[in-house]
Amino acid sequence: MLFAIPLAWLQLKRERMRLIIAIAGIGFAVFLMFVQLGFRDALFNSAIRLHENVNGDIMLISTRSNSLISIQNFPQRRLYGLLGVEGVDKISPIYVGFGLWKNPFWEGLPKSQTRQIMVLGIDPNDNIIGVEGFDDKARSLIRFQDQILFDKKSRAEFGPIPTKFPEYDKKGELITTEIADRKVKIAGLFELGASFGADGNTITSEANFLRIFTRRDKGDINIGVISLKPGADLYKALEGVKKSLPGKFTVNPTLKPEEAREDFVVGEMRVLSKKSFIEVERKYWQNSTAIGFIFTLGTVIGFVVGIVIVYQILYTDVTDHLSEYATLKAMGYKNRYLLKIVFQEALILSIMGYIPGYFLSLLMYTGTRNATALPLLMTTERGIFVLCLAITMCLVSGAIAVRKVQDADPADIF
Amino acid sequence: MTEPIISIDQVNHYFGSGNLRKQILYGITADVDPGEVVIMTGPSGSGKTTLLTLIGALRSTQEGSLKVLGEELRNSSEAQRVALRRNIGYIFQAHNLLNSLKAKQNVMMALEIHPHLSIKEQAEMAEEMLKAVGLEDRMNYYPDELSGGQKQRVAIARALVSNPKLVLADEPTAALDKKSGRDVVEIMRSLAKDRGSAIVMVTHDNRILDVADRLIHMEDGELESYDLETQAPPDKAIALG
Numbered sequence: 001m002l003f004a005i006p007l008a009w010l011q012l013k014r015e016r017m018r019l020i021i022a023i024a025g026i027g028f029a030v031f032l033m034f035v036q037l038g039f040r041d042a043l044f045n046s047a048i049r050l051h052e053n054v055n056g057d058i059m060l061i062s063t064r065s066n067s068l069i070s071i072q073n074f075p076q077r078r079l080y081g082l083l084g085v086e087g088v089d090k091i092s093p094i095y096v097g098f099g100l101w102k103n104p105f106w107e108g109l110p111k112s113q114t115r116q117i118m119v120l121g122i123d124p125n126d127n128i129i130g131v132e133g134f135d136d137k138a139r140s141l142i143r144f145q146d147q148i149l150f151d152k153k154s155r156a157e158f159g160p161i162p163t164k165f166p167e168y169d170k171k172g173e174l175i176t177t178e179i180a181d182r183k184v185k186i187a188g189l190f191e192l193g194a195s196f197g198a199d200g201n202t203i204t205s206e207a208n209f210l211r212i213f214t215r216r217d218k219g220d221i222n223i224g225v226i227s228l229k230p231g232a233d234l235y236k237a238l239e240g241v242k243k244s245l246p247g248k249f250t251v252n253p254t255l256k257p258e259e260a261r262e263d264f265v266v267g268e269m270r271v272l273s274k275k276s277f278i279e280v281e282r283k284y285w286q287n288s289t290a291i292g293f294i295f296t297l298g299t300v301i302g303f304v305v306g307i308v309i310v311y312q313i314l315y316t317d318v319t320d321h322l323s324e325y326a327t328l329k330a331m332g333y334k335n336r337y338l339l340k341i342v343f344q345e346a347l348i349l350s351i352m353g354y355i356p357g358y359f360l361s362l363l364m365y366t367g368t369r370n371a372t373a374l375p376l377l378m379t380t381e382r383g384i385f386v387l388c389l390a391i392t393m394c395l396v397s398g399a400i401a402v403r404k405v406q407d408a409d410p411a412d413i414f
Numbered sequence: 415m416t417e418p419i420i421s422i423d424q425v426n427h428y429f430g431s432g433n434l435r436k437q438i439l440y441g442i443t444a445d446v447d448p449g450e451v452v453i454m455t456g457p458s459g460s461g462k463t464t465l466l467t468l469i470g471a472l473r474s475t476q477e478g479s480l481k482v483l484g485e486e487l488r489n490s491s492e493a494q495r496v497a498l499r500r501n502i503g504y505i506f507q508a509h510n511l512l513n514s515l516k517a518k519q520n521v522m523m524a525l526e527i528h529p530h531l532s533i534k535e536q537a538e539m540a541e542e543m544l545k546a547v548g549l550e551d552r553m554n555y556y557p558d559e560l561s562g563g564q565k566q567r568v569a570i571a572r573a574l575v576s577n578p579k580l581v582l583a584d585e586p587t588a589a590l591d592k593k594s595g596r597d598v599v600e601i602m603r604s605l606a607k608d609r610g611s612a613i614v615m616v617t618h619d620n621r622i623l624d625v626a627d628r629l630i631h632m633e634d635g636e637l638e639s640y641d642l643e644t645q646a647p648p649d650k651a652i653a654l655g
Contacts, residue, residue: 005519005526007512014514014556327510330472332500332527410499411472413506 008344011321019352022313026353026390027360029306033299033386034361034378038368040295042376046195047285049375050120051278053192055130056092056225057234058241059277063270065222067284069197071096073220078245078269085240087232092128093221095121095206097213098198099180103159115157118198119148119179121209128225133190134203141187142205148179150186153193154200155372165189182212193375196291234273238262241271303393310349310397314342318404323413330410338405346398350390357390358383417484418445419580419612420469425478427464438464440635442478448579451603451613453623456632462616463584465632469614470502470582471495483579500527503573503611505583505602510569511557517544517568518553524572543571547601563594567601574605581606583615587622599625623647 012019050068060079062072079091101117122128124139134149141147152162161175165186168175174185179202192201210218228237238261242249247267251260262273263280272280286292318325325338358378365376427439438461446452454462467473469482471490480487485498503524511520521540525531531539544553547567557565566586573581583602587595599615599622606613615626623629629640629647640648 005515005522007514007523010519011514321512323508323510324512327504327506327512328523329496330470330499330504331524332496332498332502334496411467413508413510 006344008341009348011317011341012345012348015317015320018313018316022309022349023353023356025309025313026306026349026394027355027357029302029309029393030354030357030386030390031360031364032302032305033389034357034382035364036295036298036302037382037386038361038365038376038378039374040292040299041379041382042368042374043196043291043295044282044285045375046193047197048278048281049193049195050129050201051274051281053129053131054094054223054225054274054277055128055227057228057274058226058237059272059274060224060226060241061222061270061272061277063265063268065270066288067197067281068096069098071222073216073222074268076219076221076224079224081244082226082241085237085244087228087237087240089227089229089232090126092123092126092225092227093121093206094128094223094225095119095209095213095216095220096222097121097209097216099212101158101200101202102178103157104161104175104177105159105164112157115155115199117154117158117179117200117202119209119212120201120203121206122203124205126225129192129203131190131192133188138188138190142203142208144187146182146184146208146211147174147187148184148202148204148208149188149190151192151194151201151203152189153191155194158200161186162189179212182214184208184212194372195374196285235261238271238273242266245269245271299389303389306390306393307397310346310394311400313349314345314397314401315404317345318342318401322404322408325405325408326410326413329408330413335405338408339402342402342405343395343398346394346401347391350394351387353394354387354390358386416448419448419450419483420444420446420614421479421481422465422469423479425465425468425475425480427461427468427473427476429464438635439468442635442637444630444637444639446580446612446614448612449607449610450628451606451626452615452628452630453626454614454616454630454632455618455623460632461635462632466582466584466614466616469580470504471498500576501578501580503576503578503581505566505569505573505581505586507585507588511565511572513557516554516556517549517560517571520557520568521572521575524575528576539575540571543575544568546605547571561594562590563598566590566594566598570598570602570605574602574609574611577609577611579611581611581613583613583617585617585619586615587617587619592621595619596622620647 062074064072076093082088082091097119098116099119100114103113106113124143138149142149150161164175174187176183176185194200210216245266249266251264255263263276264271362378365378369376422442422444425439425442426437428435428437430436442465456462468475468480471482471487474490475487482498483501518540521543522536525536525539541553544550547570549564549567552560552564587598590598603625626642629642631638631648
C-alpha cells in the first residue's frame with residue numbers, strides 16, 4: 001500500500017550514493033543466482049538433449065546403465081520377441097560409442113589434435129533422431145561406407161568443420177578425418193549440441209559404427225527404441241512389453257506408483273517411457289553427481305549474500321532516520337507505518353536491483369552460449385523464480401532490520 | 415467556566431526500578447486553560463521534560479491523574495496514547511524535520527494521519543500554513559537548504575497545521591540566535607492565539623518570557639506557578655537564562 005507521500009522511495013532517493021551501492025549489491029546477488037541456476041539448468045538440459053530428440057515411445061536399456069556417458073550394451077535379440085506386443089510398430093537399435101576424434105584442421109601445439117567424441121550408430125532406414133539436418137537425404141548419405149554426419153554445435157576443439165564443410169561441398173569434396181583410428185568422411189551436418197558428458201557428436205549407420213568400433217559385435221546395442229503405432233496406448237504397450245520380456249519384474253521402491261508404471265526392470269532389461277528415459281538421465285546428473293549440489297549451493301550463497309547486503313543497507317538507513325521515526329511516532333504515527341516504510345524500501349530495492357541483474361545475466365548467458373555451446377537460455381520461469389528469490393531476500397532482510405525501528409522511542413526526543 | 419485542556423492532579427513519576435528507583439516528579443498539580451501560553455522553566459534535571467513527555471502522551475502516567483484534552487492518561491494503553499498524540503502539536507529542540515522531504519511534504523506529514531483529508535486538501539493546508547510562518551518562497555526546499563530559524567518555522571507549521579488544541583514545545587529557540595528565536599516565538603504565539611491553541615513551552619531563554627500568560631517553575635520535581643499578568647517573573651527563573 002502506498003501513502004500520499006512515498007516516504008520510503010523519497011528516503012532511498014535522497015541518499016543517492018547509498019541507493020546505487022544497494023542496487024549494485026542486489027544486482028550482483030541476482031546475477032549470481034541467475035548464473036548458478038542457469039548453469040545448472042543448462043547442464044541438465046544439455047545432458048538430456050539426445051534423450052529429448054529420440055523419436056520413440058518406449059526405450060529399453062541395460063539394467064547396468066545409469067547414464068548416457070556410461071551406457072552399457074546388451075544383445076539386440078532380446079528385443080525380437082517384443083515385435084509381437086500389441087501396438088508396437090517397430091523396434092530400432094541405437095549404438096553409442098566414444099572414440100578419439102582427430103581434428104582435420106589441427107593448427108599444431110599447444111592445442112590437442114584429438115578429443116573424445118560421441119558416435120551414435122543407427123539404422124538408416126529409421127528416422128530415429130529428430131534433429132535439424134538429420135533428414136532422409138542425410139540418412140541416405142551414411143549408408144555409404146565410412147561416411148558420417150557431424151554435429152555442427154560440437155565444441156570448437158573438434159575443428160572448424162561447420163565453416164569448412166560448405167567450402168569443401170562447393171568443390172564437391174568431403175572432409176576426411178579419423179575416429180578411433182578409422183578414416184571417415186564427413187558427409188553432412190546436423191544440429192544437436194554439446195553436453196557436459198559429450199563435447200561433440202556424430203551419427204553414422206550401424207555398419208559404419210561397427211567399422212569404427214571394431215571390438216563391438218553386431219547386435220550389441222545400447223538403446224532399443226520402440227515406436228508405437230499411431231493411436232496405440234502407451235501404458236497397454238508397456239504392460240505388453242513387461243509380459244513379453246523374460247526374467248523377474250522389479251521396480252525401484254522409491255518411485256511413485258504412476259512413475260513405476262513407466263520405469264521398471266524385467267530380468268536384465270530396464271523399460272522406460274520416453275518421459276522416464278529423460279527423467280532418469282536428469283536425475284543422474286542432479287542426484288548422483290556433485291554438479292547439481294554445487295550449483296544449488298551457489299544459488300544459496302547468492303541469496304545469503306543478497307540478504308546481508310540488503311540488511312546492511314536497511315539497517316544503516318533505519319539508524320540514520322531513527323530520530324525522524326521517533327518524531328513520527330510522537331506525531332501519532334503507529335509502529336505499523338514505520339514497518340511498512342522499511343518493507344517498502346526492501347521491496348523497492350529488490351526490484352531496482354533485479355532489473356540490472358537480469359540484463360547483466362542475459363548478457364552473460366549469450367556470451368556463455370556462444371563460447372561453450374551449452375543451452376544457456378533465459379526462461380520466463382527462471383526469471384520469475386529469481387525475482388521471487390530477490391523479493392524474498394529483501395523481505396527477510398527487512399524483517400531483520402525492522403527490529404531496529406522498535407528502538408525509536410518518542411520520549412527520547414524531547 | 416471552561417474545562418481546562420490539561421489537568422494535572424498529584425502526579426508522581428519514577429524512573430528505574432528496585433533499588434535504583436528514583437522519584438522525578440513530586441505531587442505535581444496544575445491546570446492549563448484553552449488558548450493559554452504557559453512557559454515552564456527550571457534547572458536541568460528538575461523534571462520539566464519528563465512532565466512534558468507525560469502531557470504529550472509519550473509516556474504512561476504512573477501515579478495521580480493526568481487529563482489531556484479530556485483523556486485520562488493514567489494507565490493508558492499505547493493505542494490510546496497514539497490516538498491522543500495526533501491531536502497535539504510538537505515542536506522539538508532540534509527541528510526534527512524529515513530530511514528526505516521538502517518543507518511542504520514535512521508539513522503534510524502532520525496531516526497524513528488524519529485520513530479524512532484528501533491529498534489536495536493536505537497540500538493546500540500545508541501551503542497556507544507555510545505562508546503564515548513566512549516561508550511561501552521556501553515550500554519546496556529540503557531542510558538542509560534552510561537556515562536554523564527557517565527550519566524551526568517549518569517545524570511550527572508542522573505542529574500547528576492540523577489545528578491542535580495543544581502545542582508542546584521543548585526549548586524551540588535553543589539552537590537559534592536572538593532575533594530568529596524571538597521571531598519564532600512571536601509567530602508561535604500569534605498563530606496559537608488565532609487558533610485558540612494552548613502552548614506549553616519549556617525554555618531556558620529569559621528573553622522570551624514575556625510572550626507567556628503564565629510561568630511554571632520546576633525545581634527538584636516540584637512546581638510553582640506565577641500568573642505573569644499580575645506578578646513579575648521570579649528571579650530564579652530569570653537567573654537561569
